[in-house]
Amino acid sequence: MRIYNVILAGMVAASLHACTNGPTNSDGYINHLSFGPGEETKIAEALLTLKDSSKVELKEGTYHFDNLSIAQLKHILIKGAGAEKTILDFSAQSQGGEGLRVTDVLGFTIDGLTLQESKGDLIKINKSEDVVVSNVRAIWQKADSASGGYAIYPVLCKRVLVENCYAQGASDAGIYVGQSDSAIVRNCKAYKNVAGCEIENTSNAKVYDNEFWGNTAGFLIFDLPDLSKRGGHVEAYNNYMHDNNERNFAKSGSFGSTWGVGNAAPGSGIIVLAASDINLHHNKIINNNSAAIAVVSGFFIDEKAAEKMNDHYFPIPRNIKIHDNEMQVADSFPTAVYAHHTGKVLVGIEQMLNAQDPSRKNARLPFITWDGITTNILTGGKGVNPDSLCISQQQPNLFVNADALNIGKPSWKPTTDVTPYVCK
Amino acid sequence: MRMCYVMAVMLLACISCNNGAQQKKGPFQFLDRLSDYHFFEGDLKLLQPRKGVTSYELATPLFTDYAVKDRFIVLPEDSVLTYAGDGLPQFPDATFIIKNFAYTDTLHQKVMIETRLLYKDPYDHGWKVMNYLWNKEQTEAERWLLGKRIPITLLDDNGEAHTTLYQMPNTNDCKRCHINNSTLTPIGPKWRNLNFTRAGHSQNQLQAWAGMGLIKNLPDLKQVAALPVWTDSVHHSVNDRARAYLDVNCAHCHIRGGDAFNTGLFLDYESTAKVPGVLKSPVSAGGGAGGLDYDVVPGDAANSILHYRMNSVEPGTAMPELARTLVHKEGVALIAAWINEMPKR
Numbered sequence: 061m062r063i064y065n066v067i068l069a070g071m072v073a074a075s076l077h078a079c080t081n082g083p084t085n086s087d088g089y090i091n092h093l094s095f096g097p098g099e100e101t102k103i104a105e106a107l108l109t110l111k112d113s114s115k116v117e118l119k120e121g122t123y124h125f126d127n128l129s130i131a132q133l134k135h136i137l138i139k140g141a142g143a144e145k146t147i148l149d150f151s152a153q154s155q156g157g158e159g160l161r162v163t164d165v166l167g168f169t170i171d172g173l174t175l176q177e178s179k180g181d182l183i184k185i186n187k188s189e190d191v192v193v194s195n196v197r198a199i200w201q202k203a204d205s206a207s208g209g210y211a212i213y214p215v216l217c218k219r220v221l222v223e224n225c226y227a228q229g230a231s232d233a234g235i236y237v238g239q240s241d242s243a244i245v246r247n248c249k250a251y252k253n254v255a256g257c258e259i260e261n262t263s264n265a266k267v268y269d270n271e272f273w274g275n276t277a278g279f280l281i282f283d284l285p286d287l288s289k290r291g292g293h294v295e296a297y298n299n300y301m302h303d304n305n306e307r308n309f310a311k312s313g314s315f316g317s318t319w320g321v322g323n324a325a326p327g328s329g330i331i332v333l334a335a336s337d338i339n340l341h342h343n344k345i346i347n348n349n350s351a352a353i354a355v356v357s358g359f360f361i362d363e364k365a366a367e368k369m370n371d372h373y374f375p376i377p378r379n380i381k382i383h384d385n386e387m388q389v390a391d392s393f394p395t396a397v398y399a400h401h402t403g404k405v406l407v408g409i410e411q412m413l414n415a416q417d418p419s420r421k422n423a424r425l426p427f428i429t430w431d432g433i434t435t436n437i438l439t440g441g442k443g444v445n446p447d448s449l450c451i452s453q454q455q456p457n458l459f460v461n462a463d464a465l466n467i468g469k470p471s472w473k474p475t476t477d478v479t480p481y482v483c484k
Numbered sequence: 485m486r487m488c489y490v491m492a493v494m495l496l497a498c499i500s501c502n503n504g505a506q507q508k509k510g511p512f513q514f515l516d517r518l519s520d521y522h523f524f525e526g527d528l529k530l531l532q533p534r535k536g537v538t539s540y541e542l543a544t545p546l547f548t549d550y551a552v553k554d555r556f557i558v559l560p561e562d563s564v565l566t567y568a569g570d571g572l573p574q575f576p577d578a579t580f581i582i583k584n585f586a587y588t589d590t591l592h593q594k595v596m597i598e599t600r601l602l603y604k605d606p607y608d609h610g611w612k613v614m615n616y617l618w619n620k621e622q623t624e625a626e627r628w629l630l631g632k633r634i635p636i637t638l639l640d641d642n643g644e645a646h647t648t649l650y651q652m653p654n655t656n657d658c659k660r661c662h663i664n665n666s667t668l669t670p671i672g673p674k675w676r677n678l679n680f681t682r683a684g685h686s687q688n689q690l691q692a693w694a695g696m697g698l699i700k701n702l703p704d705l706k707q708v709a710a711l712p713v714w715t716d717s718v719h720h721s722v723n724d725r726a727r728a729y730l731d732v733n734c735a736h737c738h739i740r741g742g743d744a745f746n747t748g749l750f751l752d753y754e755s756t757a758k759v760p761g762v763l764k765s766p767v768s769a770g771g772g773a774g775g776l777d778y779d780v781v782p783g784d785a786a787n788s789i790l791h792y793r794m795n796s797v798e799p800g801t802a803m804p805e806l807a808r809t810l811v812h813k814e815g816v817a818l819i820a821a822w823i824n825e826m827p828k829r
Contacts, residue, residue, distance in 0.1 A: 287748045
């Protein structure tokens, strides 16, 4: 009888296995592939013939690729020996928009390697779900407009985690999450990019425990028109944004363009553009020497923003909460700000405030710059704070309503009274 | 005894599960060589179709480095294409679509490069892609996943020579253009792009096919949309020709659900925008935009990103991103004319 039991158990196990084709390995992946440096061709071929539920291990060393791609799969892990150990170099890229491209993968993880020197973006993850990018360094050594746009670039994805990553040298954003839903960026660092990190048209994002420094702007939360979805509901906390004062080397739209990262003024800590339901708290925002925090509407950069309103775009930021952030700035603007179009506007606001009020004794631009454009211009309303801007900060010289609609007119009058906007 | 019964049930369950998998034939496996399919008779490189293999052309084709293209469709026996409105025909399972790429060398010889296959697999009713690389001897094409950069010197449409590294795509590259909303589909043979009279033929291509019994439910041709022939300046306006060109060369990605969905620039012929891209700022073009502000600046091609990227061969800038290493001078000229004739704003 006992022997029958054993046989039965065996049969059950066998039948389950045959029917579900379940994982055979403790790491949860069915197929296991492993490669070393020099096997680039084999790797490229393996990625073209990957099966669902595959782990691809890349041993320590430097690999040289033109470009790589992974498409239409489920449950894939690309695993290096560690960010400093496994290096994928794309300096030979001859076509395509990125070094490594991932499209339509449900369950994609890349962990423990360096991606570097592609012509386009370093890693673009398009239309995928349950995406994890961890312990990845994504780097261009030379930070100029010849660098690709984004180092780490999930777009049109659902459920994204970017963790323990480092991005450097991107001519747009180092870590960029675009048109996605449910994203976390944590324990990451970004240095010498135009924007350290950008959350664009992405909803339900949390950004915490990161360090963004040495960029043009530390952190951006942007909503742009004409895209597949609206962003919003973004919380950023416990981040350290400091010394983001570099010139804006974004090629596209550096000068005169209405939209995009080219608008980020050198010396920006955090910029919120046209995104709503944002909570910025307990961040250390130090020595970003133009605006520690800027909150602006689509109208700030495009007077025709109202024409672009639809289900996917609303130009005026609503429900912006700013509280308990530590902020400091240096005595003067960064040099690069004077050559930048929105930078000049910030300089102009500081000059105007000081001209209006000599008792400011030539104080710096306040920490928080708000463009002062509310939904009143759409509704004809007269409410003082119709969009529930809520600020709870103790610093002196805290806030300026830039009265952006009147910049350049004789009636222009930026004001510094934060009282109507203090959180109730 | 009861235990034995349970065991027997388990055993049955197990067998039926395994049987199920076996009864259904596995997914289609592409053959090793092009000749293995017996699509053609005689010397393979002459591409003489056997019975049941139908050659076709498109009113406006995709540009690929001035490549000379031959296209064929192979329907399984007793099967037809079904017309069910605009867009693509309904293809029967087990349809092959064959596209051969060659170039004209400096001796004016046609040199075969690659042959791309699309197959509609009865296993899951989905399309699959494979590529075949022609050998030096020009006698055979072998299954080739990896793509290849092939140094060639070709003559363009005006007999001018260009030396380049032709980019044969890998199978994922194929998918990039052929996937829409996560489903792989053919691109070229849409009804509107088949609906014309081929050079040297007297009858409209669709009419000819209907006569051969290849199409079911084809309405009167007047009711079938027709894509303008992009070079036909006698019958079509610059606008119509440009929109046809953009549809075929760009809209496989620049369409809702396509690879460039995230850019918000939609260039399909049916796009709701009367004039796509006008004063639209780039989203994620980065340096690819060349420092320009808008996709299309009416009256000013030189400051339009669309024109700039079509006129470039730099990776990261060049559009389309794949399978083009030379500028399509004639195509760029058409787009320039289209933009420049728009009234300035």
